[in-house]
Amino acid sequence: MSSRELSLSIRNGVAIGVSDIPKLTIGEFRDSVIDGVADGGRIAALFGRPVGERVGLVAVLAHHGSGTLSLCSAEVGDPYPSLTPDCPQAHWFERELAEQWNVQPQGHPWLKPIRFHRSYRNDQAARVGSNANGILPSVTDFFQVRGEEVHEVAVGPVHAGIIEPGHFRFQCHGEQVLHLKVSLGYQHRGVEHALINGPTKRTIHYMETLAGDTSVGHATAYCEAVEALAGSRVPARAQVLRGVALELERLANHTGDLGALAGDIGYLPTAAYCGRIRGDFLNLTALICGNRFGRGLIRPGGVAFDVDDDRVAQLLQRLEAALTDVTTAVRLLWETPSVPARFEATGLVSRADCEALGLVGPVARACGVERDVRQEFPSGIFRFAQIPVSTWQSGDVFARAYVRWLEIQRSVAFIREQLAMLHGAPTRVEVGPLAANRLVVSLVEGWRGEICHVAVTNVSGRFAHYKVVDPSFHNWMGLAIALRGQQISDFPLCNKSFNLSYCGHDL
Amino acid sequence: MLRALLARLQQGHRTISFPHGEPSLPDRFRGLPVVDQAKCRDGCRACAEVCPTDAIAADEHGVRIDLGRCLFCTECRDACPDGAMQYTAEYRLAQRTRDDLVLTGETLKRAQALGAESRRLFGRSLKLRQVSAGGCNGCESDVNVLNTVVFDLGRFGIQFVASPRHADGLLITGPVTENMQLALHKTYDAVPSPKLVIAVGACAISGGPYRDHVEVHNGADSVVPVDLYVPGCPPHPLTILDGLLRLLGRIT
Ligand code: SF4
Numbered sequence: 001m002s003s004r005e006l007s008l009s010i011r012n013g014v015a016i017g018v019s020d021i022p023k024l025t026i027g028e029f030r031d032s033v034i035d036g037v038a039d040g041g042r043i044a045a046l047f048g049r050p051v052g053e054r055v056g057l058v059a060v061l062a063h064h065g066s067g068t069l070s071l072c073s074a075e076v077g078d079p080y081p082s083l084t085p086d087c088p089q090a091h092w093f094e095r096e097l098a099e100q101w102n103v104q105p106q107g108h109p110w111l112k113p114i115r116f117h118r119s120y121r122n123d124q125a126a127r128v129g130s131n132a133n134g135i136l137p138s139v140t141d142f143f144q145v146r147g148e149e150v151h152e153v154a155v156g157p158v159h160a161g162i163i164e165p166g167h168f169r170f171q172c173h174g175e176q177v178l179h180l181k182v183s184l185g186y187q188h189r190g191v192e193h194a195l196i197n198g199p200t201k202r203t204i205h206y207m208e209t210l211a212g213d214t215s216v217g218h219a220t221a222y223c224e225a226v227e228a229l230a231g232s233r234v235p236a237r238a239q240v241l242r243g244v245a246l247e248l249e250r251l252a253n254h255t256g257d258l259g260a261l262a263g264d265i266g267y268l269p270t271a272a273y274c275g276r277i278r279g280d281f282l283n284l285t286a287l288i289c290g291n292r293f294g295r296g297l298i299r300p301g302g303v304a305f306d307v308d309d310d311r312v313a314q315l316l317q318r319l320e321a322a323l324t325d326v327t328t329a330v331r332l333l334w335e336t337p338s339v340p341a342r343f344e345a346t347g348l349v350s351r352a353d354c355e356a357l358g359l360v361g362p363v364a365r366a367c368g369v370e371r372d373v374r375q376e377f378p379s380g381i382f383r384f385a386q387i388p389v390s391t392w393q394s395g396d397v398f399a400r401a402y403v404r405w406l407e408i409q410r411s412v413a414f415i416r417e418q419l420a421m422l423h424g425a426p427t428r429v430e431v432g433p434l435a436a437n438r439l440v441v442s443l444v445e446g447w448r449g450e451i452c453h454v455a456v457t458n459v460s461g462r463f464a465h466y467k468v469v470d471p472s473f474h475n476w477m478g479l480a481i482a483l484r485g486q487q488i489s490d491f492p493l494c495n496k497s498f499n500l501s502y503c504g505h506d507l
Numbered sequence: 508m509l510r511a512l513l514a515r516l517q518q519g520h521r522t523i524s525f526p527h528g529e530p531s532l533p534d535r536f537r538g539l540p541v542v543d544q545a546k547c548r549d550g551c552r553a554c555a556e557v558c559p560t561d562a563i564a565a566d567e568h569g570v571r572i573d574l575g576r577c578l579f580c581t582e583c584r585d586a587c588p589d590g591a592m593q594y595t596a597e598y599r600l601a602q603r604t605r606d607d608l609v610l611t612g613e614t615l616k617r618a619q620a621l622g623a624e625s626r627r628l629f630g631r632s633l634k635l636r637q638v639s640a641g642g643c644n645g646c647e648s649d650v651n652v653l654n655t656v657v658f659d660l661g662r663f664g665i666q667f668v669a670s671p672r673h674a675d676g677l678l679i680t681g682p683v684t685e686n687m688q689l690a691l692h693k694t695y696d697a698v699p700s701p702k703l704v705i706a707v708g709a710c711a712i713s714g715g716p717y718r719d720h721v722e723v724h725n726g727a728d729s730v731v732p733v734d735l736y737v738p739g740c741p742p743h744p745l746t747i748l749d750g751l752l753r754l755l756g757r758i759t
Contacts, residue, residue, distance in 0.1 A: 116686055117685075117686075117722060136689075137686040137687075158638055158671075160669035160670075161637075162637040162639070162647050162650055162667055163647065164639045164644055165639055185686050186641070186684065187642075187684060189641050189682060189717045189722050190723070194720060201558070202560075204559075205578060205580065205716040208643075209642070209715075209716055209740075210643065211643060213644055213648055269514060269515065272655070273514070275652075276518075276657050278655075279655060286536065287533050287535070291537065292743070293645055295740065304585075324517075325518060328514045328517050329518070331514075336510075502644070503641075503642065503643050503644050
């Protein structure tokens with residue numbers, strides 16, 4: 001059988017019946033995923049959900065050429081043969097599976113907890129990560145290098161700056177990093193678990209705070225999922241405003257990141273300017289909805305705030321002013337020779353590693369990989385208005401910075417164009433009850449990359465399961481790879497060039 | 508070099524005059540919510556029912572909003588059949604005690620300054636260690652903003668430092684997850700006494716949207732004593748700055 005017959009091909013944001021998903025044996029399931037990835041597919045989600053006493057595995061592969069997604073499932077007891085030895089992309093997903101559902105992917109090369117919490121299955125202590133003292137964050141095995149002049153550096157969970165908690169261990173030879181281990185879970189607050197049986201009145205707020213700097217991205221993914229499940233049609237005007245908000249979110253964060261990168265190498269002019277200009281973009285979002293992060297704007301059925309002509313004019317005028325400012329600030333980076341000198345050849349990720357790990361977002365595009373949900377799996381306004389994919393080939397800090405700069409320019413162009421064409425229509429429609437026993441995959445290109453939500457309803461149209469894959473989930477391994485062979489003093493710079501989410505990962 | 512100078516000229520001077528003069532906030536800014544109780548119908552609990560964090564109590568004593576739980580989310584305003592609930596542009600929301608965050612009438616107290624001795628110690632120089640304990644990184648983002656040229660926190664003698672041992676206190680965000688509780692304790696213990704604790708955001712005050720999850724502890728004061736509560740989800744940078752300056756007696 002070919003891999004295609006072992007899976008169901010679907011589209012982003014189109015609901016299907018749960019019973020239509022091919023139910024495979026674990027052997028077929030492995031083949032389907034492993035072959036699908038070998039054929040150029042990428043694991044967008046791989047998760048478990050309880051099916052009686054057993055665990056149902058569901059895999060969603062993204063096929064970049066065709067713009068389709070493929071789905072397959074299998075039920076496993078315990079243990080089952082791990083996919084990771086044949087498909088490294090499954091590595092982190094299977095660690096999550098083992099931790100959440102207490103199943104053992106047998107043959108997994110490095111089975112450790114990723115969030116340090118109790119298992120969801122029968123509330124048992126998780127198979128991985130428990131010891132006599134219960135579950136303690138970062139109390140687990142760490143890969144160690146031994147030898148003369150080899151030493152270990154551990155940082156976190158509380159860091160030096162105002163950032164989220166995480167624990168990093170570097171195996172170093174002198175100044176050189178041989179290996180970095182990333183240990184997360186400090187931000188774990190049980191969101192996925194709390195989403196079951198929803199939607200409830202808290203659901204949209206969970207979505208807006210999965211990763212607070214990506215409120216619009218995650219809220220959009222959620223809304224598109226429930227709209228598909230309810231069969232609602234979102235008015236065009238609302239789709240435009242969602243797109244504008246998504247690109248404003250990208251603008252603010254990319255600008256902030258460029259400033260932070262400048263700060264990390266001590267180039268203060270751009271650091272100071274971009275820190276401020278980031279706020280100018282956030283304030284544009286606040287001009288639309290009163291909140292700088294877009295909280296309260298994206299709602300099932302459309303958007304909760306409209307803009308009149310005056311507000312559009314103001315938005316456009318302030319957008320141009322911010323573009324002028326960010327242009328002078330960022331040009332300084334490229335024109336000051338000491339800046340590219342520090343960015344170039346630092347934190348390299350090869351294209352092959354990027355493909356093997358299934359990295360997403362600007363990090364992947366900086367390896368020359370044309371991977372962008374807005375282009376390949378478009379939903380909402382992006383089905384009609386295309387934003388060219390921005391790539392750079394070099395896979396280093398420079399490329400990750402430069403891709404952000406290219407995207408800033410394209411996002412501004414998009415917003416300018418969309419706001420100029422905004423025409424009258426309602427901004428929101430009622431969303432009825434969700435259909436029973438359906439599944440939908442909802443992808444959105446957040447500023448960090450692919451956001452993937454998978455919603456599954458039960459017989460009464462409530463969430464039997466809700467899976468969230470933040471882009472950071474794919475990319476943390478990329479950071480570890482980028483650090484290999486680097487000077488440990490380059491960690492802050494490399495880290496900032498990825499700027500991954502801890503809370504989005506930890507959920 | 509010349510380009511850098513030209514860029515500097517183009518970028519101009521951007522520091523706001525705060526605390527002097529009125530700060531500029533967007534017209535749709537959601538500051539203090541107020542309820543015109545005269546408009547409320549008997550027995551109506553529409554606002555209380557939709558509130559995602561059960562921040563509203565509506566009974567025979569009227570409508571009370573717990574700003575420590577409020578996400579400033581518009582749900583209650585939109586649900587009210589009589590338009591009794593409105594947001595104001597009032598951004599000065601920080602309070603010294605948890606009880607003062609419960610809004611009963613239309614007016615809210617302003618945070619009182621520390622006592623004379625603490626003001627003598629911290630009033631002109633306050634070093635804070637920030638601890639992020641399980642939120643969404645929204646509060647952290649808007650705390651970080653205080654370090655930009657717009658707010659220029661340093662001009663008030665307030666600074667975020669890298670080590671708790673160099674700090675006069677902690678600024679805590681997030682509901683305090685089970686996985687961060689120990690780290691928060693240790694960081695608190697490492698700050699020399701006397702020390703201050705500032706809880707920023709709905710999560711750090713009450714658990715926010717994650718309230719009562721088994722994975723969290725419903726806020727900073729479940730773990731350490733808190734001297735200042737700054738409500739919001741996340742609070743506007745001006746709300747945080749205003750709270751800090753009031754605590755130090757720099758605004759009265
Ligand atoms: S604005 Fe505050 S009080 Fe009103 S519904 Fe939202 S969280 Fe509750």
